[in-house]
Amino acid sequence: MRRRISLAMAASAALLALTACTGGGQTAPVQTGGGEITGEVSLQTWSLTPKFTDFLNETVAAFEKEYPGTKVKLIDQPGDGYSDKVLTQAASGTLPDVVNLPPDFALPLVGQKMLLDVSTVDPTLEQTYIPGSLAAYQFRGSEGTYAYPWYLNTDVNYWNTDKLEKCGLDPAKVPATTSELFEQAAIMHEACPKEYLLSRKPGLGDLALSGAPILSEDGTKFEFNTPEAAALVDQYAQAFQKGLMPSSVLSSDYLGNSLLFTKGEVAWTTGGATSIPDFERDNPSLKGSVVASPALDISPLYAQGLSVSANSKNQATAVALAKWMTNAKNQAAFAHLVNVFPSTIESAEDPFFSKSDGTASSDSKVIAFKALETAKNMQPYEVNSAMSDYAGQQIALAIRGDISSQDALDKAVERLNEMLERQK
Numbered sequence: 001m002r003r004r005i006s007l008a009m010a011a012s013a014a015l016l017a018l019t020a021c022t023g024g025g026q027t028a029p030v031q032t033g034g035g036e037i038t039g040e041v042s043l044q045t046w047s048l049t050p051k052f053t054d055f056l057n058e059t060v061a062a063f064e065k066e067y068p069g070t071k072v073k074l075i076d077q078p079g080d081g082y083s084d085k086v087l088t089q090a091a092s093g094t095l096p097d098v099v100n101l102p103p104d105f106a107l108p109l110v111g112q113k114m115l116l117d118v119s120t121v122d123p124t125l126e127q128t129y130i131p132g133s134l135a136a137y138q139f140r141g142s143e144g145t146y147a148y149p150w151y152l153n154t155d156v157n158y159w160n161t162d163k164l165e166k167c168g169l170d171p172a173k174v175p176a177t178t179s180e181l182f183e184q185a186a187i188m189h190e191a192c193p194k195e196y197l198l199s200r201k202p203g204l205g206d207l208a209l210s211g212a213p214i215l216s217e218d219g220t221k222f223e224f225n226t227p228e229a230a231a232l233v234d235q236y237a238q239a240f241q242k243g244l245m246p247s248s249v250l251s252s253d254y255l256g257n258s259l260l261f262t263k264g265e266v267a268w269t270t271g272g273a274t275s276i277p278d279f280e281r282d283n284p285s286l287k288g289s290v291v292a293s294p295a296l297d298i299s300p301l302y303a304q305g306l307s308v309s310a311n312s313k314n315q316a317t318a319v320a321l322a323k324w325m326t327n328a329k330n331q332a333a334f335a336h337l338v339n340v341f342p343s344t345i346e347s348a349e350d351p352f353f354s355k356s357d358g359t360a361s362s363d364s365k366v367i368a369f370k371a372l373e374t375a376k377n378m379q380p381y382e383v384n385s386a387m388s389d390y391a392g393q394q395i396a397l398a399i400r401g402d403i404s405s406q407d408a409l410d411k412a413v414e415r416l417n418e419m420l421e422r423q424k
Contacts, residue, residue, distance in 0.1 A: 035316030038069035041097035043321060046304075047079035048100075055334060063324045070317055090114045095309045097318035098325075101147060102304055103136045104381040109307070110139050110146050116308040117144030121319055129326075132375050133343035136303040139381070140219030147305030148326040149343035151335060154299045154375050155270045156368050158279070162289045163267035167192035174293050178209060181268070181296060182235060185244045188267065198245040199257035199266035201399055202236055204391055205378035207409075209297045215380040222416045225409035233398050233405035240399050250396045262286070270295065273368030274339045276361040292364035299371035300378055303343070341369050348373070382423075387416045 048056060060072045075096060077085055083105050089095045090109055101109070109115045119125055125134055125145060133149030161171040168191040175181040185197040204224065208214050212229035215222055239245055246266065248254050261269035262282050280287045306322040308315065324330065331342035332350055341353060348354065353369040356362040379388075391412040398408035 037067045037317050037320045039314045039317055040071040040073060041312070041314050041318045041321055042073040042075055043306075043325070044075040044077060044096040044099045046077055046082050046100045049076040052334075052337070055337065059325060059330055059333075063321060066324070067317070067320065070321075072321060093311070095311070097309055097312040097314060098306050098322045099309065100150070100304060101307045102302075103139075103147075103377070106137060106146055106305070106307055107139055107381045110142050114310055115146045116310045116312070116315065116319075117146060118148060118308060118319065118322070119145040121315075122323065128328075128345060129343050130345055130373060132301050132372065132377075133303055133305075136301060136377055137305055137307075140215065140217060147307040148322040150304045150306050150326050151331065151338075151340040152304075152343050152372055152375075153272060153302045153340050154368050154371050155295050156273055156299075156364055156371070157293045157295055158261065158269050158271055158275060158364075159291050159293065160261065160264070160267040160286065160289055161291055163192075163195055164188075167195050167267075169197075171291060174291070175296065176293070178206070178232075178296050182239060182244075185239060186242075189242070189244050193243070196244065196246050196266045197268050198236075198239055199249065199260050199268060201249055201392070201396055202232060203379070203395075204383060204388065205300065207232060208378045215382060219380075219382060220420075222413045222420065225406065225413040227406075230405040230409055233395055233408065236395075237399045237401060237405060241401065250400055272339065273341075273365045274361065276364055288360075291360055292367050294367055294371050298378065299368075299375040301372070301375035303377075304340075341372055343372075382420065383416075384419075387419050390415050390419075 043060065045056065056074055056076075060074055064070050064072060086095070086099065086101065086105055087108065090112065095109075095114060106115060125148075129149045133152055134145055136149065137145050137147040139146070157174065159171060159174050164171045164174070167188040169184055169188060175184050181197065188195055188197045204214055207224050207229040210226075210228045210232040212224045212226045212232075214224045236245075240250070246260065248260075255263075257266060257269040258271055258275075260266045262279055264283060264285065276290050276292070279290055306325055308318045308322055312318045326343070328342065328344040328346035331344055332347055332352070334340070335342045335347075336352060341347075342350075354366060356366045394403075394408040394412040397403050398405040403411075
């Protein structure tokens, strides 16, 4: 399932008192598309205070010092209802000059031409940010890039090495692809009929890994009911019938693969880059037996960015501020405090992210950071929770054997296209 980056959850208790010195790091001229960098602009963040008030204030103060005559009004919105708040601001003409948006929140504003295409005012984007982070703000049916990428995250795989060894699998050769996952799940089941490797049903992102186009290039219709996607669902259905997956995967009391892994009931799960301490805290018997590897096939990308209002009355300063907040030094300072990763190319050599101290937890952080170089969003941002739920219901019916995989996908595509049409 897709996850948004939640700093309130990612931050550890130790970060309640920030002491790091931040700011600075951008002394070269800023590309803003012309105009004087001066005057007041507003910056809206999403659920970053009070934990990160010091960081924000220090970084903003450094911007105002770098550009005399500027003044930043900092606004932080609560986590709940943020998408609705942004849409209300846009509709009422009160959208802040610079606003923190994940791609799915930015999408409807792009359709209404409320956000600035920053590629038109800044030719340095491709030299500054990793490709996947820019692609996250490039939408079907629209030309351009609609945010400065800020912080990123991804998932990695976690494996219970004790279970793997017990059931004839090599912890040093864990699956790297979905095909290998099915192969090793069968080996595990044969050796240990009551142990499981597979622990979830596929979603739309998994269908994309099969080569199925989830949404048309112009973003007007879903089209994932392909033979390749149906074959993948068939593969899950066959695995379920053979007992390679817990029966609870398709029931209403399914706990999720992460909790099943934590309880020691399955040998594989996906999770954030810093999950190992949580696994070990919640189940001490897992200590020393969990290793990480890159996500299967293609690593998923979760992004947050800073968009500039297309109607900003002080556009040059707004662009300069968005670029300042997302420059390599400020991103690194922020990511050193929180369990997220920077989106800048320059950050690739930062040993804090790229070097492991030899522990499994540090290894998982490095694995996640390196994976971001090629990570992609696998589920279109046009997919809302209702769409995802309906598709999941149809896939579950096919896996259970109630309908064919092709029928399930045909029904899902038909219904999701009706939902998409109503959004226009």
